[in-house]
Amino acid sequence: MSEQIIIGAMFRALGGYPSGWRYPGAHNNPRGDGAVLRRTAKLAEAAKLDYLFFGDWLATGHDLEFRDPYLVARIDPLSAITYLAGVTKRIGLIATANTTYSDPYALARATASVDLLSDGRAGLNVVTGAEPRAAGNHGRDAHAPNEHRYDQASEFVQALRLLWDSFEDGAFVRDTAGGQLLDPAKLHRADFVGEHVRVTGPLNVDRPVQGHLPIVHAGTSLRSRQLVGELADVALVAVRSLEEGVALRTSLKTQAVTVGRNSDQLKVVTPILPIVAPTVEEAWAIFDELIALVPLDEGGELEGAPDFPAGRTVRALSGVVGVALGPVGFDTAVTARQVAKFSDVGLQLLATVTERTGRTVGDADRPVTLRHLLVTHVVPSAVVVGDAASVADHFQRWFEAGAVDGFNVLTAFMGEQFEAFTSLVVPELQRRGLFRTEYTGRTLREHLGLERPQNVYAAERERQLERELRLEA
Numbered sequence: 001m002s003e004q005i006i007i008g009a010m011f012r013a014l015g016g017y018p019s020g021w022r023y024p025g026a027h028n029n030p031r032g033d034g035a036v037l038r039r040t041a042k043l044a045e046a047a048k049l050d051y052l053f054f055g056d057w058l059a060t061g062h063d064l065e066f067r068d069p070y071l072v073a074r075i076d077p078l079s080a081i082t083y084l085a086g087v088t089k090r091i092g093l094i095a096t097a098n099t100t101y102s103d104p105y106a107l108a109r110a111t112a113s114v115d116l117l118s119d120g121r122a123g124l125n126v127v128t129g130a131e132p133r134a135a136g137n138h139g140r141d142a143h144a145p146n147e148h149r150y151d152q153a154s155e156f157v158q159a160l161r162l163l164w165d166s167f168e169d170g171a172f173v174r175d176t177a178g179g180q181l182l183d184p185a186k187l188h189r190a191d192f193v194g195e196h197v198r199v200t201g202p203l204n205v206d207r208p209v210q211g212h213l214p215i216v217h218a219g220t221s222l223r224s225r226q227l228v229g230e231l232a233d234v235a236l237v238a239v240r241s242l243e244e245g246v247a248l249r250t251s252l253k254t255q256a257v258t259v260g261r262n263s264d265q266l267k268v269v270t271p272i273l274p275i276v277a278p279t280v281e282e283a284w285a286i287f288d289e290l291i292a293l294v295p296l297d298e299g300g301e302l303e304g305a306p307d308f309p310a311g312r313t314v315r316a317l318s319g320v321v322g323v324a325l326g327p328v329g330f331d332t333a334v335t336a337r338q339v340a341k342f343s344d345v346g347l348q349l350l351a352t353v354t355e356r357t358g359r360t361v362g363d364a365d366r367p368v369t370l371r372h373l374l375v376t377h378v379v380p381s382a383v384v385v386g387d388a389a390s391v392a393d394h395f396q397r398w399f400e401a402g403a404v405d406g407f408n409v410l411t412a413f414m415g416e417q418f419e420a421f422t423s424l425v426v427p428e429l430q431r432r433g434l435f436r437t438e439y440t441g442r443t444l445r446e447h448l449g450l451e452r453p454q455n456v457y458a459a460e461r462e463r464q465l466e467r468e469l470r471l472e473a
């Protein structure tokens, strides 16, 4: 296990909680994302976070407003990290690219360039895509099936690494007197020919500072997990419980070992959405407000919109908890009699509401209402609500149990909640000796405890030399 927790900030300008953009004073105008990006990057670097992380989604639509409003309009992730390479000095910068719809040569160029521009702080999260509309946006007839997408992703990452190795370290001899710039023996074509990916190379960008950018992979299927074991440096996984996290992290690391990798060179991180304030009660109040702002089907004109998600009704909730609840309003308190007949899913929902809000059935001051249950059901975020100590407890418990090597921290809304996380939770983790107080490394690989890979061609030449020496001996 890494000796300290990895902490990255998953940047979502309009907030990581679907109603975050509605919270009083929250950032809610995509036109101003640049300013929020700059401010967040400076705060994140001052807090000594490992990296800023930018997801990607290759389509938009009104339907996203209700589920993932931050996806409706956002700055392209590669543009964001290229820009931040000039605005920051130490923090890592990870962009997401979709291998189903990208070109390996173009992506190798762009990512090697950011790594050189940032002195080795770039990372690449590869996804295969969950958005069928991306196909139309890229001139395809349909979104490829899972198997095809992952076969392509595996070839894509192999081609990327060969392209990044085009120039060996030291390929540029820069002999000004003799007039030789380059040692041609240290410039290599990739000549990669796969079923889905073909590229000749060489790449016309020098080798990245990190050799290869750290490859992150976020996915959910079995093929996704195979890709992690085979090729990823960091796995970004969503799990529902600490126990599930321990099992998955163990399985992914075991998978890496079976393909001959050092399991310590595979890090596992999971998203978390802290809602934090100086006191637990203040954090509860923030979360109460966010819950109240999640649009449910209350019969207004908004709820009648064609893109309004189905299933945000009392009737739908009745189906989830297994008890007829209506027809009543969403702010009706749940009764003990109803709970006695709840399904397992209903009981799990209730336990989650109580854990996050301190509300209990029968408590007149802080009752559990149908709204709390339904919002918890329709918003599947890994929310943790509390003060610095209780949120840090969660980080520490998951880390020390071996469920994760770290977290991708989402922020409910920008920028107050990000400031709260960096000013309250980070110092508490530092006080506990669980997180760095200074950057000791210069590159993203060094922050994450990942070795710098040898150039594949230089390694092959060394092996060839050893074979020849053995023959001579």
Ligand SMILES: Cc1cc2nc3c(=O)[nH]c(=O)nc-3n(C[C@H](O)[C@H](O)[C@H](O)COP(=O)(O)O)c2cc1C
Binding pocket: 054, 055, 056, 057, 058, 096, 098, 127, 128, 129, 130, 131, 146, 218, 219, 220, 221, 222, 223, 224, 236, 237, 238, 271
């Ligand atoms: C925590 C997490 C974050 C993800 N972020 C993205 C993203 O930014 N863009 C994307 O296209 N897919 C993202 N994905 C991956 C999609 O969910 C994945 O492509 C989808 O599940 C389909 O892949 P699968 O066939 O492996 O399930 C993410 C997955 C997880 C678990």
